[in-house]
Amino acid sequence: MQRFMPEPYRIKMVEPIKVTTREEREQAIREADYNLFRLKGEDVYVDTLTDSGTNSMSDQQWSAMMRGDEAYAGGKSYYRLVEAGQDIFGHRFIQPVHQGRAAEKVLLPIFLHKGNYAIANLFFDTTRAHVELAGARCLEACNPQALDSSLRAPFKGNMDIAQLRKHIEEKGASNIGMVVMTITNNSAGGQPVSLQNMKETAAVCREYGIHLNIDAARFAENAMFVKLREEGCQDLSVRDITRAFFDLADSFTMSAKKDAIVNMGGLLGVKDDKAPYIQQIKANCISYEGFYTYGGLNGRDLEALAVGLYEGLDEHWLRYRLQSIAYMGSFLDDKGIPYQSPAGGHGIFLDAKRFYPHIPYDQFPGQVLAVELYKECGLRTCDIGSFMMGNDPDTGKQLRSYNEFTRLAIPRRVYTQSHYDMVLDAIHVVWNNRENIRTGYKITWEPPILRHFQASLAPV
Numbered sequence: 001m002q003r004f005m006p007e008p009y010r011i012k013m014v015e016p017i018k019v020t021t022r023e024e025r026e027q028a029i030r031e032a033d034y035n036l037f038r039l040k041g042e043d044v045y046v047d048t049l050t051d052s053g054t055n056s057m058s059d060q061q062w063s064a065m066m067r068g069d070e071a072y073a074g075g076k077s078y079y080r081l082v083e084a085g086q087d088i089f090g091h092r093f094i095q096p097v098h099q100g101r102a103a104e105k106v107l108l109p110i111f112l113h114k115g116n117y118a119i120a121n122l123f124f125d126t127t128r129a130h131v132e133l134a135g136a137r138c139l140e141a142c143n144p145q146a147l148d149s150s151l152r153a154p155f156k157g158n159m160d161i162a163q164l165r166k167h168i169e170e171k172g173a174s175n176i177g178m179v180v181m182t183i184t185n186n187s188a189g190g191q192p193v194s195l196q197n198m199k200e201t202a203a204v205c206r207e208y209g210i211h212l213n214i215d216a217a218r219f220a221e222n223a224m225f226v227k228l229r230e231e232g233c234q235d236l237s238v239r240d241i242t243r244a245f246f247d248l249a250d251s252f253t254m255s256a257k258k259d260a261i262v263n264m265g266g267l268l269g270v271k272d273d274k275a276p277y278i279q280q281i282k283a284n285c286i287s288y289e290g291f292y293t294y295g296g297l298n299g300r301d302l303e304a305l306a307v308g309l310y311e312g313l314d315e316h317w318l319r320y321r322l323q324s325i326a327y328m329g330s331f332l333d334d335k336g337i338p339y340q341s342p343a344g345g346h347g348i349f350l351d352a353k354r355f356y357p358h359i360p361y362d363q364f365p366g367q368v369l370a371v372e373l374y375k376e377c378g379l380r381t382c383d384i385g386s387f388m389m390g391n392d393p394d395t396g397k398q399l400r401s402y403n404e405f406t407r408l409a410i411p412r413r414v415y416t417q418s419h420y421d422m423v424l425d426a427i428h429v430v431w432n433n434r435e436n437i438r439t440g441y442k443i444t445w446e447p448p449i450l451r452h453f454q455a456s457l458a459p460v
């Protein structure tokens with residue numbers, strides 16, 4: 001098994017976590033209707049529900065917060081953030097928003113409406129929701145390598161260029177409102193996209209005159225993977241690689257709660273600050289988020305984000321980050337436990353379909369595994385499979401996900417090696433017990449959109 005790389009930071013403040021018994025956890029998950037989003041945080045021992053907004057901020061970020069300018073309009077903190085965004089991404093227009101889905105809500109309806117389509121290498125759940133809320137429909141052009149969790153390939157997150165062209169030809173270029181490149185590809189297991197693939201995608205978009213947006217939540221992890229894996233990129237810095245990606249896009253939407261290592265925040269960028277739709281972005285922002293110089297955030301949040309963007313790009317940090325996830329992957333390899341391999345950037349995606357091949361997709365194997373892991377050790381994970389996919393917006397039928405994953409999304413700078421080891425041992429126990437779990441869950445109540453956050457489940 002690979003060694004654990006020492007953390008490039010030390011601990012300055014601690015938060016106690018509660019230890020529970022198996023009986024207490026069984027009761028807690030029952031009371032939460034088997035939906036891990038509805039557990040009380042204090043009933044969780046290691047929380048890998050998401051890496052979104054669950055990061056520890058640095059001393060530099062906390063001190064920057066003291067400089068927060070809380071002016072309603074034109075505050076100094078806004079200008080500092082805009083400068084950082086322009087410096088890193090090279091996009092001239094930078095709009096702060098309160099989180100990633102806010103950027104989607106502000107931008108997507110400008111390009112998408114009833115009757116047209118967005119195409120992505122795979123949509124994250126909120127992105128899919130905002131495409132549909134705008135009235136448009138989602139088409140996917142996912143690298144087929146991502147469908148086979150045991151296949152080791154360096155860039156399983158890539159756009160399938162042939163499929164992208166096929167969608168465009170079939171629907172007509174004028175009916176494609178936007179192409180979205182998600183880096184890293186979250187739904188495919190935090191798998192990276194190569195710079196080559198980004199170039200090819202941009203070339204197709206240019207050829208057909210289609211707007212290209214980066215869904216940029218994990219732009220830094222993606223750039224580090226490119227540096228480590230892509231021919232010809234070894235000598236580039238992560239900053240250079242980041243710039244190369246963003247130079248190829250017309251705009252980006254970003255949840256800063258991931259790689260920018262803050263607890264709340266998002267960004268929207270447009271490469272060309274003369275683009276006519278910038279007026280519409282500002283208008284939407286004012287309606288939904290707040291005046292465009294704070295975008296729904298406190299001045300102090302803008303400061304923490306401006307610092308976090310740079311910290312998230314630190315190559316020592318990124319090397320540690322990717323290696324700590326790879327450490328978990330190497331344990332699973334040793335035990336023959338299936339996951340989306342090689343390990344992704346922000347977590348481990350266990351292949352629940354191979355834990356429970358006898359449980360059908362509409363009994364949600366990814367959710368079954370998530371519940372078993374919680375009962376075993378108080379670990380919180382989430383389903384990235386058919387439970388998360390939800391229902392077809394037109395027919396109301398349960399969609400079938402390509403993969404049935406249970407995701408451990410690792411918060412940044414929060415847990416230590418002993419937490420990782422405890423989690424790995426628990427996964428091993430649940431793996432060994434897999435044949436005793438015969439059935440899954442059914443949904444007893446669900447809201448119409450983004451149902452996995454709130455739905456109630458019951459054992460079949």
Ligand SMILES: *Cc1c(COP(=O)(O)O)cnc(C)c1O
Binds near residue numbers: 052100101255266
């Ligand atoms: C988290 C995420 C979003 C949405 O961002 P929020 O900050 O949760 O609103 C969008 N796309 C991707 C790829 C994400 O990981």
